[in-house]
Amino acid sequence: MPISPKLGPEAAAANMADIAPRYTPQEAIIEANRCLFCFDAPCIQACPMGIDIPSFIKKILTGNLTGSARTILTANILGGSCARVCPTEVLCEGACVVLDREKDPVKIGRLQRYVVDYAQENRLQVLKAPSGKSGKRIAVIGGGPSGLGCAAELAQLGHQVVVFEKKPNAGGLNTYGIAYYKMKPEVSLAEVELVKSLGVEFRCGVEVGKDVSIKQIEKDFDAIFLGLGLGKGGRLNLPGEDVPEVVEALDFIEQIHTHPLHDVAVGDRVAVIGGGNTAIDAVTQALRLGAHEAVIVYRRTREEMPAYEFEQQLARTYGVKFLFNVVPTEILSNSKGHVTGLKLARTSSANGKVQILPGTEFIEPFDMVIKAIGEQKQVELFKKLFPALEIHPRGVVRRNPDTGQTNLPNVFSGGDCANGGREVVNAVAEGKKAARGIHAFLSGGKTSGPVQPSRYGVQGAPVGSGFDKPIRVLELEKEYARQRK
Amino acid sequence: MADLSVNLAGIKSPNPFWLASGPPSNSARQANRAFEAGWGGIVWKTISNDAIVNTSSRYASLNLGTLRMAGLNNIELTTDRSPETNFREIAEIKRRWPDRAMVVSLMVDTRECWHEFVKRAIDAGADGIECNFGCPHGMCERGMGAAVGQQPAVTEKIVTWVMEVATIPVIVKLTPNITDITYAARAARQGGANAISLINTIKSITQVNLDCLVPEPNVGGLSTHGGYCGPAVKPIALHMVQCCAADPEVGLPISGIGGIANWRDAAEFIALGATSVQVCTAIMHYGFRIVEDMIDGLSGYLDAKGFKNLAGLRGKAVPMVQKWESLDLNYKRIARINYDKCIGCNLCYIACEDGAHQSIDLVPPNGQGLGPGRVPGKPIPKIREEDCVGCNLCAIVCPVESCVTMVSIPTGKPKLTWKEYQEKLARGEIKPIPAHP
Numbered sequence A: 001m002p003i004s005p006k007l008g009p010e011a012a013a014a015n016m017a018d019i020a021p022r023y024t025p026q027e028a029i030i031e032a033n034r035c036l037f038c039f040d041a042p043c044i045q046a047c048p049m050g051i052d053i054p055s056f057i058k059k060i061l062t063g064n065l066t067g068s069a070r071t072i073l074t075a076n077i078l079g080g081s082c083a084r085v086c087p088t089e090v091l092c093e094g095a096c097v098v099l100d101r102e103k104d105p106v107k108i109g110r111l112q113r114y115v116v117d118y119a120q121e122n123r124l125q126v127l128k129a130p131s132g133k134s135g136k137r138i139a140v141i142g143g144g145p146s147g148l149g150c151a152a153e154l155a156q157l158g159h160q161v162v163v164f165e166k167k168p169n170a171g172g173l174n175t176y177g178i179a180y181y182k183m184k185p186e187v188s189l190a191e192v193e194l195v196k197s198l199g200v201e202f203r204c205g206v207e208v209g210k211d212v213s214i215k216q217i218e219k220d221f222d223a224i225f226l227g228l229g230l231g232k233g234g235r236l237n238l239p240g241e242d243v244p245e246v247v248e249a250l251d252f253i254e255q256i257h258t259h260p261l262h263d264v265a266v267g268d269r270v271a272v273i274g275g276g277n278t279a280i281d282a283v284t285q286a287l288r289l290g291a292h293e294a295v296i297v298y299r300r301t302r303e304e305m306p307a308y309e310f311e312q313q314l315a316r317t318y319g320v321k322f323l324f325n326v327v328p329t330e331i332l333s334n335s336k337g338h339v340t341g342l343k344l345a346r347t348s349s350a351n352g353k354v355q356i357l358p359g360t361e362f363i364e365p366f367d368m369v370i371k372a373i374g375e376q377k378q379v380e381l382f383k384k385l386f387p388a389l390e391i392h393p394r395g396v397v398r399r400n401p402d403t404g405q406t407n408l409p410n411v412f413s414g415g416d417c418a419n420g421g422r423e424v425v426n427a428v429a430e431g432k433k434a435a436r437g438i439h440a441f442l443s444g445g446k447t448s449g450p451v452q453p454s455r456y457g458v459q460g461a462p463v464g465s466g467f468d469k470p471i472r473v474l475e476l477e478k479e480y481a482r483q484r485k
Numbered sequence B: 001m002a003d004l005s006v007n008l009a010g011i012k013s014p015n016p017f018w019l020a021s022g023p024p025s026n027s028a029r030q031a032n033r034a035f036e037a038g039w040g041g042i043v044w045k046t047i048s049n050d051a052i053v054n055t056s057s058r059y060a061s062l063n064l065g066t067l068r069m070a071g072l073n074n075i076e077l078t079t080d081r082s083p084e085t086n087f088r089e090i091a092e093i094k095r096r097w098p099d100r101a102m103v104v105s106l107m108v109d110t111r112e113c114w115h116e117f118v119k120r121a122i123d124a125g126a127d128g129i130e131c132n133f134g135c136p137h138g139m140c141e142r143g144m145g146a147a148v149g150q151q152p153a154v155t156e157k158i159v160t161w162v163m164e165v166a167t168i169p170v171i172v173k174l175t176p177n178i179t180d181i182t183y184a185a186r187a188a189r190q191g192g193a194n195a196i197s198l199i200n201t202i203k204s205i206t207q208v209n210l211d212c213l214v215p216e217p218n219v220g221g222l223s224t225h226g227g228y229c230g231p232a233v234k235p236i237a238l239h240m241v242q243c244c245a246a247d248p249e250v251g252l253p254i255s256g257i258g259g260i261a262n263w264r265d266a267a268e269f270i271a272l273g274a275t276s277v278q279v280c281t282a283i284m285h286y287g288f289r290i291v292e293d294m295i296d297g298l299s300g301y302l303d304a305k306g307f308k309n310l311a312g313l314r315g316k317a318v319p320m321v322q323k324w325e326s327l328d329l330n331y332k333r334i335a336r337i338n339y340d341k342c343i344g345c346n347l348c349y350i351a352c353e354d355g356a357h358q359s360i361d362l363v364p365p366n367g368q369g370l371g372p373g374r375v376p377g378k379p380i381p382k383i384r385e386e387d388c389v390g391c392n393l394c395a396i397v398c399p400v401e402s403c404v405t406m407v408s409i410p411t412g413k414p415k416l417t418w419k420e421y422q423e424k425l426a427r428g429e430i431k432p433i434p435a436h437p
């Protein structure tokens, strides 16, 4: 049986509604009041953008929402989407010390969303590009989070920026690839508008290397930022993989973002192969769109699953089933070419190595299979665009992490194509760092962020914070445990 | 169970908790509900001989964070119900609740009027009279309320009028809108009053509406100075109660008022010399039910402390407040941080650095144990004990209970008060204490 949409418009919309809806003004005040207003707060250090979190929260309390939005957006142009998609549990909120670091932190993400939504809705002009221009032109290739972070910062430094985006809309994964119940594509598109309002030009539907050559770009621009993200989803290389009901997770999610929800086809019994956060996004959305049953098929143990604990928990409370230490060995279809199930085998994954246990094969019926096994690196594309570009053996662009500069002096890079795939917020941070690198390269000028009131006078570092040297709460927990011993 | 009953200059009640004169004590209906809830007494909403008209829009509030009504301000006058209605209801309530204290608050102008109203209160069965010389708004423009309380001579005069006919105890309610409240209290004593109650409300403007630039409460585009009360005024009230309790020239029993919201507040007033306590704002906020914990908590506290009755507690803290010149200049305390509790908010650091005496450093944690929230490797606050002046600020700002504590340090030096210091200096027995660097 071919798969089909399962829910009507209302049911689909209800199931896909925000999991963390916007605070009402009163809720925001109550939550903001919980903030201790720490000096040199740990949350600032745990935020890869180094947003002055206590400051923006304090401003909510004084009714200065314009100023609050400015505090957020000057540090993080994508403050609105990060507020929704950041794994705050391991970033700012994970570092929050109110009561204790593990207990009921201030809901920083939701407060941030409240402020940015307010600014967005009331069309507050909180950021401004300087009127004096440098005369320098920069091409940003790839309009995803890193490209936007780079473009916005460059525009605010007085440079002229053009963003080249292959898809019809910029925003990258924020527009096409986030679980719908976390963020709607409109949020991302509004952020693209915000970047546009700083004077950045967007050329969407333009594929660099095809519609415009690198040669041309190098002629027209003084520097280039590469924020290409990752490529297509990986292949399982299994028999029966190339049938319509076997889809890549990001394609499935993109459909959700580009079609009315009630037009998105899902199976009755859906298998999602993979154990990362994208697998979780795919499996919960399949369930929310009306799948009867949705199962994560992961080849290692539960403990080894890379998805965040809170994401796994979310899936569990939503009724997702898990098959651990199981791999697919074949995708089964009927004579008409429709998926009927998976042939699976049990594995052992002791000391990290996955081994199929012989004689354990079994069959599970499914009518849809979603692959969430990571995206491919784009080595070919890099080679094609810049034959001399130095590539890391991991398949990513090699660049100076502080400046984004590659071995080609006028080419800078950041985001997933350089870090191999991290959070949206890391991509924005790298884009912003690269913008400062480009600024230094073009004008010899160094930039630093505005003085942060919550860190004013911190010895040796009046500005900076998590943007310069983020702490990771996951790593922190380990270190913490070690020191306690 | 400790005995909570009180006797204020002959006015008896089963517990010290009375309704203060105000909106909660305005009618028989409310008095019934209050006594059912357990209140020990009531000071009826002030009755006056003026025909009272109130404005619409009467209260404004100071909200702090999520705490509403940290302070309340009002521009209400005395009761706007007729004296007949009030006295009839007072009589009804006293008949129905004979064991509770019924005090009638009065504010009239001429001697004849005072005589008439005092008699009417006695006829209604009141246990006592409270002379309202404290209302700071409206009535004072007509020569009553705080206009009386601010002039000790006038206070004394009017009290003598009252005492001419009073056969029941008379309490004088004092206004805090005066430089030294003991002058007013002494005047009440001179006039023959049996007790004092304090404080009435404090003149105030709580907030300006920044959209229309009219302060609240907004009455058709204008506002007026109102009377301030609620939790925010408690420290001022405590100070004034202690002053009156400590002044031998006052020497009158006290009914304490001002910001009392629970048994702890009440116990503090009693420890500073109050016999009964009165509550208004807290009832306006939460209703009469709050008395349940007041009674429960206070008796539990007395039991725990081994006091058989309130007399055991009353006034115990009064002698602990002395002039500054009697404090020991050689006493030393310093702040200590309990690193097992420290969450790393650095509020102590920035408070001392920017707001106090620059005696805390942020230093590498070097092997120092870690508190529940702290980030490994992040600098920790460390008190430079030799520089700490023991001001308490860091302990006050620390959000974690008993994380920063103030500890007494033996200095080995004998007690030295300012007075003794000056004397010894003059006699050349001592070198001047060096100025702070």
Ligand SMILES: Cc1cc2nc3c(=O)[nH]c(=O)nc-3n(C[C@H](O)[C@H](O)[C@H](O)COP(=O)(O)O)c2cc1C
Residues within 6 Å of the ligand: B020, B021, B022, B023, B045, B046, B072, B073, B074, B075, B076, B077, B078, B079, B105, B132, B134, B135, B173, B199, B200, B201, B228, B229, B230, B231, B233, B257, B258, B259, B260, B278, B279, B280, B281, B282
């Ligand atoms: C709205 C309002 C009306 C009041 N009316 C009177 C009054 O008629 N007579 C009086 O003696 N005190 C009056 N007061 C003062 C209270 O009795 C009391 O002295 C003051 O509010 C401080 O106590 P609290 O902090 O418990 O409210 C009034 C207070 C408020 C808030």
Ligand code: SF4
Residues within 6 Å of the ligand: B334, B335, B351, B352, B356, B357, B358, B359, B360, B383, B387, B388, B389, B390, B391, B392, B393, B394, B395
């Ligand atoms: S008690 Fe005062 S001087 Fe001493 S460390 Fe604390 S804030 Fe600083």
